[in-house]
Amino acid sequence: MQTYIVGGAVRDELLGLAVKDQDYVVVGSTPEAMEVAGFKPVGKDFPVFLHPKTHQEYALARTERKTGLGYKGFVVHASPDVTLVEDLARRDLTINAIAKAENGQLIDPFKGLADIQSKTLRHVSDAFAEDPVRILRAARFAARFTDFNVAPETILLMQGMVAAGEVDALVAERVWQELAKGLMETKPSRMFDVLRECGALKKILPELDALWGVPQPAQHHPEIDTGIHVMMVIDYAAQQNFSLPIRFAALMHDLGKGTTPKEMLPRHIGHEVRSLSLLKEVSKRLRVPNDCKELAQIVAKFHGKLHQSSQMRPDTLLAFLMELDAVRQPARFKDFLKACEADSRGRTGLEDCETPAADLMQKVLKAALSIDAGIIAKQYNAPEKIKTAIFEARLQAVKQVL
Numbered sequence: 001m002q003t004y005i006v007g008g009a010v011r012d013e014l015l016g017l018a019v020k021d022q023d024y025v026v027v028g029s030t031p032e033a034m035e036v037a038g039f040k041p042v043g044k045d046f047p048v049f050l051h052p053k054t055h056q057e058y059a060l061a062r063t064e065r066k067t068g069l070g071y072k073g074f075v076v077h078a079s080p081d082v083t084l085v086e087d088l089a090r091r092d093l094t095i096n097a098i099a100k101a102e103n104g105q106l107i108d109p110f111k112g113l114a115d116i117q118s119k120t121l122r123h124v125s126d127a128f129a130e131d132p133v134r135i136l137r138a139a140r141f142a143a144r145f146t147d148f149n150v151a152p153e154t155i156l157l158m159q160g161m162v163a164a165g166e167v168d169a170l171v172a173e174r175v176w177q178e179l180a181k182g183l184m185e186t187k188p189s190r191m192f193d194v195l196r197e198c199g200a201l202k203k204i205l206p207e208l209d210a211l212w213g214v215p216q217p218a219q220h221h222p223e224i225d226t227g228i229h230v231m232m233v234i235d236y237a238a239q240q241n242f243s244l245p246i247r248f249a250a251l252m253h254d255l256g257k258g259t260t261p262k263e264m265l266p267r268h269i270g271h272e273v274r275s276l277s278l279l280k281e282v283s284k285r286l287r288v289p290n291d292c293k294e295l296a297q298i299v300a301k302f303h304g305k306l307h308q309s310s311q312m313r314p315d316t317l318l319a320f321l322m323e324l325d326a327v328r329q330p331a332r333f334k335d336f337l338k339a340c341e342a343d344s345r346g347r348t349g350l351e352d353c354e355t356p357a358a359d360l361m362q363k364v365l366k367a368a369l370s371i372d373a374g375i376i377a378k379q380y381n382a383p384e385k386i387k388t389a390i391f392e393a394r395l396q397a398v399k400q401v402l
Contacts, residue, residue: 001029003058004084004099004107011095014116015145024058025087025099028080031060047078061087064130085109089125092134093141097124122151129157132166136178139194143185150194158198167203175204176286183247188238189231207278208251210258215266223348224266226257233346242338248292249299249339250346252279256300275300295332298324299339306340309357314398317364318391326365333365367397 009022026034031047039049039058047060062078063086084099084107091097094112101107110124121141128134135158142150150158161167182191192208195201201209212227223229233250242250256274260267279300283293302324309317326333337358345351371393380386 001033002027002084002101004101006088006099007091007096010098010100010106011112011116013100014098014113022056024056025061025084026058027061027082027084027087029060030080031078034058034060062090063087064090064127090127091124092128092131092137094120094122094124095141119145119148120151121145121148121154123154123157126157128154129161129164129166132161132170133174133178135161135167135195135198135200136170136175136182139191139200140178140182140185142194143182143188143191146187146190150197155194155198158200162199162203167200170204172285172287176288179204179286180244180248180292183234183238183251184244186238188234188247188251192231205282207255207258207282211254214257214260216257216268217266221347222350226254229346230254231346232348233342236346236351237339237342240338240342242342243335245292245295246335246339246342248288249296249335250342252282252296253299253303253339253343255279255282272301272304295335295339298332298336299343302336303340303343306337306357306361307344309360314402315395317361318368318395318398321361321364321368322391326361327368330365330369333361337361363401364398367401368394370397 004025004027005022006025007023009019012019031041031049034047034049035041038052040052041047041049042057043049043059046062049058049060050056051058060078061082061084063082064077088097088099088107088109094110094115096112097108097110098112099107106113115122121138123134123138138150138154138158142148179191182188185191192201195204196209196212208227208230211230212225214226215224216226216229218224221229223232230251230253233253234247237247237250252275254271254275255278256271256276257268259274259278260271276297279293279296282288283296288296302320305320309320312320321327324333324336326336337355341355341358344353344355347353371390373390376389376393377386380389
């Protein structure tokens with residue numbers, strides 16, 4: 001039995017990055033022998049075990065045979081006669097197909113080290129084409145390693161996979177999982193650039209893909225192109241280390257601009273309503289978690305209204321605050337303002353612009369929260385009178401602050 005460190009741990013060590021998790025591959029063993037040695041089996045689709053003390057993952061060397069469409073269309077073969085090179089050959093990218101022996105020796109049959117040095121994301125073999133999730137992973141690695149480029153022959157292979165319908169077989173959970181990881185990378189826009197280049201974005205998120213080439217008024221959006229704007233917005237959110245719900249909301253906020261009638265361009269009257277409708281379809285299709293979905297909905301619906309708040313009367317400002325449910329959900333409201341900040345600053349030449357609307361709304365919220373609604377409620381019996389009295393008290397507090 002021989003044990004090797006494989007995959008991301010080896011790659012990150014070679015890149016001089018902090019190694020978070022170490023994965024091991026075991027050559028020359030069986031599930032029975034692993035259990036006798038005290039390892040706990042955890043793999044459902046193939047033999048993976050947890051070390052009895054460190055709880056790190058140890059997988060038996062295996063090969064895969066394609067039997068159908070999608071990432072589940074495989075038969076896995078694991079036995080003592082599967083070699084390390086055979087195991088590495090089934091991996092996605094050469095930079096992830098390097099192993100390290102217990103004595104520190106590197107086993108690099110697919111020249112992953114050379115690709116690390118040339119900053120290239122390249123497929124290990126044509127078996128890459130058998131698993132559509134690998135398209136998403138390659139795009140995600142482009143977002144993580146921002147100075148790496150996907151090899152031209154890998155882009156061609158990915159384009160062929162899209163044409164063959166492999167991407168159509170992706171299940172919602174895996175698409176969301178990879179998109180969420182990509183949004184949390186250093187430069188998320190690079191993920192979508194790669195997905196567009198190979199044609200996968202049109203299949204996975206046609207609503208987003210439709211934004212490129214759609215013009216916006218140059219006086220408000222010097223970058224003009226809506227797709228470019230959205231990429232600038234998500235990259236700003238990443239630079240600020242914003243949470244996943246904020247980044248997802250940033251990605252989805254302008255979907256409606258892709259359905260603006262051509263005769264209306266470059267203006268986008270009513271795009272917020274169209275954005276909300278498209279967002280609901282995307283969220284249902286990809287089974288987006290509630291925290292991401294709900295924040296994205298209020299950002300899509302209200303980001304345009306926020307930018308108009310400086311022209312609002314105090315009562316309109318307070319009504320807007322209540323519409324955003326900011327008093328009951330102040331944390332989500334702050335995330336809404338952060339997403340809108342990303343929208344404002346995700347524009348060419350306006351990356352450091354002021355955000356007076358957000359500052360104003362935070363003042364309004366602070367004033368509204370200064371009122372003790374419970375004390376007011378005790379003074380009335382009818383629910384409508386309670387509601388009116390609380391609103392009036394909050395309005396007076398808002399007027400004082402303004």
